[in-house]
Amino acid sequence: NLVEIDLLRGGRHSVALPPDQVRAPGDSARGLVCVLRDAQPTSRELYYMPLRERLRAIRIPLRPTDADVVLDLQPLIDRCYRTGGYWQTDYSLPPEPPLSETDLVWARDILRQAGRL
Incomplete structure (x- = not known):
């Protein structure tokens, strides 16, 4: 499994997708998370992160037989801000x-x- 978190505000997204496959709903959704599941290599889950909204919780895949784990990104970024x-x-x-x-x-x-x- 691969989870890519791209919170860059400018330039091309850094996720492993061709630019034409990343269609953000408006300019405000610059943040992007891309989830690739090993069991479904041709499918991607995209989470758009608008600048003016709290960062979303995302589903983190584990093994195919295990339930996803939910990761709330905002507390993670808040901690990076405080400690970094x-x-x-x-x-x-x-x-x-x-x-x-x-x-x-x-x-x-x-x-x-x-x-x-």
Whole structure:
């Protein structure tokens, strides 16, 4: 089994799919998770992650005879933020790649509420 998590906001997705097979529902769904099950090698499960929404829980396949395990991605990313030093980022600088104007207003509001701006 293979689970790929791509939270990049710019460029091509990094999952093992041709770009024409990754059809995001709108520009806001930049995050993407691709799940490939060994027992179904020609099939993929795609989870789109819109920027303004909490990261979704995804199903992690185990053996074909075992039930999937649910992995809630948001607490995992929250922990990475706390322990990886990302809280030291200077959020007064514009993000790279740039956000759309409406997403930038939204992000700044979130940062103000969190006391980061």
